[in-house]
Amino acid sequence: MTVEDRAPELLEQATAVAGTEPLRETSERTGESDRLDGENRLKSDFVRRVRDALDEGERDQVYDLVEPLHPADIADLFELLDGDERPLLARAITDLLSADVIAELNDHVREALVEDLPAEDIALIAEQLETDDAVAMLEDLDEEDQQAVLAELDPEDRAAIESALSFPEESAGRIMSRDFIAAPEFMRVGDLIDYLRRDHDLPTEFWEVFVVDQGHHPVGTCALSWILRAPRDVALADVMKRDQTLIPVAMDQEEVALRFQKYALISAAVVDDAGRLVGQITVDDIVHIIQEEAGEDALLLSGAGDGDINEPLPATIRTRLWWLFINLGTAILASGVVAAFEGTITRLVTLAVLMPIVTGMGGNAATQTMTVTVRALATNQLTSSNTWRMIGREWWIASANGLGLGLLMAIGCQVVYGDWWLSFVLLLAMILNSLNAGLSGVLIPVTLNRMRIDPAVTSTVFVTTMTDTLGFFFFLGLADLFKLSA
Amino acid sequence: MTVEDRAPELLEQATAVAGTEPLRETSERTGESDRLDGENRLKSDFVRRVRDALDEGERDQVYDLVEPLHPADIADLFELLDGDERPLLARAITDLLSADVIAELNDHVREALVEDLPAEDIALIAEQLETDDAVAMLEDLDEEDQQAVLAELDPEDRAAIESALSFPEESAGRIMSRDFIAAPEFMRVGDLIDYLRRDHDLPTEFWEVFVVDQGHHPVGTCALSWILRAPRDVALADVMKRDQTLIPVAMDQEEVALRFQKYALISAAVVDDAGRLVGQITVDDIVHIIQEEAGEDALLLSGAGDGDINEPLPATIRTRLWWLFINLGTAILASGVVAAFEGTITRLVTLAVLMPIVTGMGGNAATQTMTVTVRALATNQLTSSNTWRMIGREWWIASANGLGLGLLMAIGCQVVYGDWWLSFVLLLAMILNSLNAGLSGVLIPVTLNRMRIDPAVTSTVFVTTMTDTLGFFFFLGLADLFKLSA
Known part of the structure; x- marks a missing residue:
């Protein structure tokens, strides 16, 4: 039976496929x-x-x-x-x-x-x-x-x-589809097309055909465009791409998303522990995951959980309150440092005015570095091969920031308060806290990542603790050292 | 001439297609x-x-x-x-x-x-x-x-x-490919397949065929799987999906990415101002953009620019320093508030110890809300239809945070300092600053977005200014009002 003979039956099927979407103005979504x-x-x-x-x-x-x-x-x-x-x-x-x-x-x-x-x-x-x-x-x-x-x-x-x-x-096992097209490697292009035309119970969405050996292990992938363009009597083994990315069924979806992105995949075969084809993942299911995983870092760094505005209110309050509670610990630690220097502040109350500038600048600089580091880790751009270069980079950035902004503030301080020693202490504290911020911003996420703790979830608390506690310590400690007073 | 007659010529072509990737161990990337x-x-x-x-x-x-x-x-x-x-x-x-x-x-x-x-x-x-x-x-x-x-x-x-x-x-015009397959609507499936088999100069990657009218306006899209499954004598107009997402050539890539994601597209037709088909965008080019745009918010909120670790150092220093400089303005404003209350602090130096807790908690709470808002705006989840619900949500969260953490700190303060009025002032300041943080965290990004300013780039500065300046003002102002002293 040739393809043409079966036309009426298949026409019905083809119309059924095309009819899955209602007819609508094509211009609607431009x-x-x-x-x-x-x-x-x-x-x-x-x-x-x-x-x-x-x-x-x-x-x-x-x-x-x-x-x-x-x-x-x-x-x-x-x-x-x-x-x-x-x-x-x-x-x-x-x-x-x-x-x-x-x-x-x-x-x-x-x-x-x-x-x-x-x-x-x-x-x-x-x-x-x-x-x-x-x-x-x-x-x-x-x-x-x-x-x-x-x-x-x-x-x-x-x-x-x-x-x-x-x-x-x-x-991967949760997100894969169990509907896919697998074909034996000796099958010819023409036979595959006839099979696809004949079988009514095929998946609605497929972009590639997976070629398998007798043990159902994937040996190659054929994009549909290659099948369409190849002569009918060529074997699939001769048009398939042997170089393929196989997804183990237990792989985390974030890893799956990174591979789809890295190798520009449209679909990929999912294999079980024995390497047998058990499902496929198509890029349209991955796009959501890529978007979520990439956007997640901002939310996690801020302690807003998954940040879903549709989450029930009590769950959201629980997540956010827990984070703020932990951070309150950080704040109490920092204010403990201030408390230790109450005497110093009593001698020169201006210190209380200037100290938030030292910690604020440190916090902002550390957040920059930390965010860059967390993103670079998440996208596999930062690995142990270039960690030292990254640390060196951030050291230079922190030096430039500390020196530039420290000098600016020291000059401003001298103009307002006319106190050389105070200005000098402010300069020194800002340089020290800038370096502290830069190094904490890299080293904390990198270390957490090595310990297999998600740096996006945990870095902020540690980094803030470093810049606040040490920021107050540098400034008030130096003020005490130089015996500043009104 | 049937397809089979041309087999040798096409076999060569098919092999050329399959040969674009070197043969490699298939297990390599599992x-x-x-x-x-x-x-x-x-x-x-x-x-x-x-x-x-x-x-x-x-x-x-x-x-x-x-x-x-x-x-x-x-x-x-x-x-x-x-x-x-x-x-x-x-x-x-x-x-x-x-x-x-x-x-x-x-x-x-x-x-x-x-x-x-x-x-x-x-x-x-x-x-x-x-x-x-x-x-x-x-x-x-x-x-x-x-x-x-x-x-x-x-x-x-x-x-x-x-x-x-x-x-x-x-x-879209920058990222589109000018190589695509367009076919007239009256063309039959068999003729299209023959054309694809014959033409050597076709794009290497295509997943859908765009069906156009005589004026080259797209009227529908055929997934390759439908073409493979349809009988040869069916017209494309009968298998194509009429409902399609057309991308105007001037559309921003972020918009393009959102549409690919929303409608789970594999490829989309790009049209010029006259609605004529001029290119296609395929999902593998979009995946990078989705990842970049979604990850970008974290970096922009932290003032780290595009946060690329491969950017030349001077450019990175310029971006980061500029952001810190602007934020220094915020910090100076906040310390101006502290300076205004120097007399109050002199009377009770413990205020200097506790004040970073009020602003720190406010800053953290505001960052949570702001990040959620910025992400919800970027993903089109937050529109003018649900802005009020979002504000209401954040009001309740802020109330819960302020009351919960405020009471906790007030009790702690009472235990440590045994000063009822001081504890009361701390409670009140934390509640007020929490509400301030929650509302600023929503209203500032939403307002910036209405003004067509990217909220991810600019929100942090305004939100920090609100929580720092008002945080100090609430706490020290109330302390002054209640005439706290040692």
Whole structure:
């Protein structure tokens, strides 16, 4: 049977594929519309219209407003509404609350929505989702609800989800898809194309075909563009790329993201401990992770946890309060140093005026260095091969900063207070604290990283302790040494 | 002529495609090797071997060491070496310094390497690069060198690069590729496949085919997997997805990245002002941008500029010093407040001991809120539709923080100093400064964003000013009001 003979049957299939997305104005997403602003965010005016319709219980009107939106925008709409409006919206838009929308929802928003649904409904949604999205939905549920939903699933889906849940959170096994195309290396291009045309139960998204040996170990990868361009009678082994990046199933998602980025991957084969192909990860699932992991450092350094504005308030307060509590310890330590020099301050109260400048400058300089170091570690730019160069760099920067700003402040101090010794002490303290800041800013994150502690989570406390405590000590200690007084 | 008749000719082409990457051990990049560590970084031991060989002038040995590396790892190697070792490595590895390596190099490292090369050599490399990578290489050069290189290029490449350079930096026009597959909507799947098999001069990377009307306006997109699965006699118009995200050529790359992420795109059509298809952007070029833009906020908030550890030292010192200088202004303002209360401190020197706790806690709390706000703005999670909810959230968090930590410190203060009024003043000042920190942390970035000023660049200075100046003012002002003295 040639391809042409099967045309009617396949046409139906092809239309089904094309029909998975509703027809919509192609120009809609190039720029502004009455729903989206120039930066592709839902207009507040549109959100208000939805809100008003929800308040008035006009479900049909809500449905009509939401219908033209892309699933990603429907997900955004849920996030923009208040917590109590979300279930109302879910009920009003009925079938528009598709698996695509659920997959795009923020974790916390999805969790709250899903908790309201009975197990059968969750199971229905889970069956439509890709395994990784279904897992993301189910992992939020508590053990009991999770079991109830799994019991409702058909055996195949249940097995896939249970297998995914057996891997640690944030590992490749959790985010991989179990739907992929694997082909034996001796298969010819033409046979592969015929197989793809024939089989109705293929994954919806694939960009590369994985070539495997008889033991199901991946031996190469064929981009679809190569398959399309190769003659039908060439064996896959002759068009495949043998150089491939294999992802072990237990690899942390941050590592996976770094490899996708480093080797510019579109998809990658996931292998089990025995090196057998068990899944694929595609770049569209990784893009979220890259964004999250890269943005995470800023949040972690500031002690704001995952900084999700949809996180329930008590959880956020707990995270932030804990961090501030730890930092309070740092502040008390620093003020202990000041307390030790109460006598010195009593002799010259101007010291209390100038001391925040020394610690403030040190804190800012250390934050710069620390942030650069943490980012360089996270992106694998800083390794043990160039740590000494980095330390040297920061030493020079700190010297320049300390000398430049110290002199500036010393001159200012001399003009205002006309006290040579005070100005000299200020200069010296600023130079010392600048060097302290620069070195702490590099050495603390690097050391934490060597100890396998995430430097983004822990560096700030230690670095602040160094610049505050030593900053006060340098300034007040020198003032005491030189017996400054009014 | 059927496809099979042309097999020999096409086989040659197919092999050429597959041959673009050298054959290498497939297991190499699954885990550790003698060159890469478990986190896929070059081992310091390996880097040392390269260094030693470079020092001893053993070029052949260097070549043999570097040869098995992936281009992305060769680029990493350049970055790990010191500035003066890099030209030596470039000379030693000769042909291994491929366009792929150049494309992967850090901007500053590439700039320094390229500056050493004569215009003809740069032109030779530029001709092998994709347009976007060639542009990245040439945009670093000064005007005169750029013209010299452009003059060496063949007219077609020159036109493409000049056209790219005519778009603003960091716009879609700079990062798009001018090589893409466009097909008319009435074309049949079989004809497209034959065309792809026939044409030798196609882009190396494509994942989707753009379907255009007679005016070259994109009307739909076909994923290659749909083309592979559709019967040969179906028209592209019947398998294409009409719903597509079009990227205007002037769009900022950060916006482009957000759309790729939001709509999980693999590639997207770039259109000019008249809506005509002029290029494509593929996700592998976007992944770097997503990572950079998301990681950038941490660096900008800390005033470390783009925080690149390969930036020349004087440029880094300039950026950092400028930021510290501005922040010194903040610190001087804050110490001006302290100076105004010198008399109060003289009466009770313990105030000088406790005042850093009030400002320190405020600064930390404000940094948390500010970082969350800046990230939420950058990811389009915070829009005018939910700004009030965000402010309300932060108000509650700040109240909880202020009350919790304030009470804790007040009790501690009472235990240590046994002064009810002092403890009360400390409690009150911490509550006030916590609320001040929470509100400043939201309102300042949101306001800057409304004014179209990047909140990541400017928020810290204003927020620190608020928490330091008002923190001292609340504490010392209340102490003065209640006439505290020893």
